[in-house]
Amino acid sequence: MAQSTYSRLSHFLRLSVNKPSVLRTGTEMGHAPACCLQFTRCQRSVDSKALQERQKQQMARGLPKQKPITGVKQVIVVASGKGGVGKSTTAVNLALGLMANNPSKSVGLLDADVYGPSIPKLMNLKGNPELSDSMPRSSHNLMIPLTNYGIPCMSMGFLVEDVAPIVWRGLMVMSAIEKLLRQVDWGSLDYLVVDMPPGTGDVQLSITQNIPVAGAVIVSTPQDIALLDARRGAEMFKKVHVPVLGLVQNMSVFQCPNCQHQTHIFGSDGARQLADTLGVNFLGDVPLHLNIREMSDRGRPVVVSSPDSPEAEAYRKLASAVVERLHEVHT
Numbered sequence: 001m002a003q004s005t006y007s008r009l010s011h012f013l014r015l016s017v018n019k020p021s022v023l024r025t026g027t028e029m030g031h032a033p034a035c036c037l038q039f040t041r042c043q044r045s046v047d048s049k050a051l052q053e054r055q056k057q058q059m060a061r062g063l064p065k066q067k068p069i070t071g072v073k074q075v076i077v078v079a080s081g082k083g084g085v086g087k088s089t090t091a092v093n094l095a096l097g098l099m100a101n102n103p104s105k106s107v108g109l110l111d112a113d114v115y116g117p118s119i120p121k122l123m124n125l126k127g128n129p130e131l132s133d134s135m136p137r138s139s140h141n142l143m144i145p146l147t148n149y150g151i152p153c154m155s156m157g158f159l160v161e162d163v164a165p166i167v168w169r170g171l172m173v174m175s176a177i178e179k180l181l182r183q184v185d186w187g188s189l190d191y192l193v194v195d196m197p198p199g200t201g202d203v204q205l206s207i208t209q210n211i212p213v214a215g216a217v218i219v220s221t222p223q224d225i226a227l228l229d230a231r232r233g234a235e236m237f238k239k240v241h242v243p244v245l246g247l248v249q250n251m252s253v254f255q256c257p258n259c260q261h262q263t264h265i266f267g268s269d270g271a272r273q274l275a276d277t278l279g280v281n282f283l284g285d286v287p288l289h290l291n292i293r294e295m296s297d298r299g300r301p302v303v304v305s306s307p308d309s310p311e312a313e314a315y316r317k318l319a320s321a322v323v324e325r326l327h328e329v330h331t
Contacts, residue, residue, distance in 0.1 A: 066212050069181060072108070072192045074214035074326060077207065077242070081229025083198040086250040087219045088118035089296050090286065090318075091195040094217070095151055096303040097319030098191055105190040108145065110180060111155030112207060113197040114173050115166050120157035123148050124299025129158050132185045142185035149304050154184045170202050177206050199229075200236040208240045214326055215245035217283065222249055222270030230271070234278050245325040246281030247271045248318060251288035283321040286314045 069075065078091035092109065099107045111119035120126065125148050131141040145152035156176060160166060168176070186192065197203050207213070216237045220230035230247065237244050249271035254263045265288060275282040286292075287310070295305045302312045 066210060069186065069192065069211055071186045072189045074190065074330075075192045075194060075211055076215055076217060076245070076322065076326075077194045077196050077213055078217045078219060079196040079204065079233050079237070080198050080219045080226075081200070081231070081233040082226055083116070085219055085221050085226050085230075086286070087198065088113070088122060088195050089292065089301075090217075090219045090248060090250060090315075091193055092119065092122045092296075093301050093303045093312075093315040094319055094322065095191070095193040096149060096301055097315040098193070098323070099150060100303055100307070101316055101319050101323070106188060107151055108186050108189045108192045109151050109153045110184075110192055110194045111153070111157065112177060112180065112194050112203060114156045114168070114176055114203065115197065117155045117157030119153050119155040119195060120162075121299060122296055122301065123151065123153050125153055125155075125158070127158065129154065129184075142183055144185050149301070152186065152189075154180055156180070174202060174206050177203055178210070181207070181211060200232055204236065205240065208237070208242050213242045215243045215322070215329055217245050217248060217322060219248045219250050220271050220274070221251045221266040222264065222268055223266040224270065226266075227270050227274050231274060231278065234280065243329045244278070244280045245322055245329070246283035247275045247278075248283050248286060250286045252285040254288040257290065281321070281325055283325070284314060284318045286318065287311055 076094075078087055078094060080087040088111075095107050095109045099105060109119060109123070111117045125146045127146060129143040129146060132144055133141075143154065145154045146158060147153065156166065194207065196207070216234075218230050218234050218237075220226045234244050234247070249269075251266055252264070252271075253268070254265050255261070256263070272282045289311045291306055291309060292302050292311050295302045298305075302309060303315050306312050
């Protein structure tokens with residue numbers, strides 16, 4: 001009797017597996033009642049949403065907890081989709097512009113571009129950071145930033161020789177970023193400007209997942225190939241829920257110092273049009289000017305070396321636009 005029951009059950013299961021469902025294909029679905037089709041679609045939609053919610057919860061459990069940097073009120077990251085668009089120069093002059101517009105505000109500068117640190121050169125800083133006095137037993141000694149032009153700075157460039165290549169794998173880079181974020185005595189800062197590495201890789205994700213970021217500034221030239229990568233950068237920050245404060249159009253126009261003729265070497269208004277497409281703010285233009293390049297190479301950014309120049313004014317306007325956007329986003 002038991003054997004007979006088992007045989008019938010096995011036969012039924014085989015029929016159920018081999019028999020095509022009337023709801024399986026589009027052609028066969030046409031034979032099903034409309035109410036059944038609607039129920040099936042609703043059920044699939046509910047199942048899909050439930051699955052997405054479970055995946056979101058699982059991912060959230062695996063992410064690090066965001067923890068503010070001690071003493072820092074707001075973190076502003078300056079990023080670009082690709083290198084060579086003047087991101088580091090923009091970050092330096094933005095930090096100086098923030099302080100120039102409001103001297104009562106304290107501003108710091110963190111160079112998170114581990115593989116290609118530029119802040120030591122741009123800020124004319126050399127040497128190794130000293131360590132703070134011994135902290136309580138549960139804490140470590142903190143690195144004291146190097147300071148110039150009133151801006152405390154920290155960079156991997158202070159910890160390695162000038163020409164030494166940094167040949168590290170991902171885990172070592174993440175460890176270095178963690179130290180730059182957590183083991184620096186910034187004191188009390190209103191703004192910490194972070195010069196991010198180009199692209200959308202591990203460092204960007206690590207920073208945005210570990211610390212609360214007040215907003216991101218995307219730097220691009222008007223050139224189409226640069227704008228493609230700038231768009232990827234903006235979309236990345238949106239995905240990790242970092243407010244995109246806006247786009248900066250760097251090297252927007254070249255003015256001949258002899259005849260004053262203006263030439264749009266990399267195109268015109270590309271970043272402005274991209275900002276409109278993405279639905280984000282356009283923060284301003286910075287010209288392609290010999291003075292910016294020369295002063296940057298000498299470690300004397302134009303905001304402090306040529307404060308009355310049009311190019312310095314462009315950076316101060318950028319700083320004002322960033323502060324305005326921070327108020328809009330966080331009030």
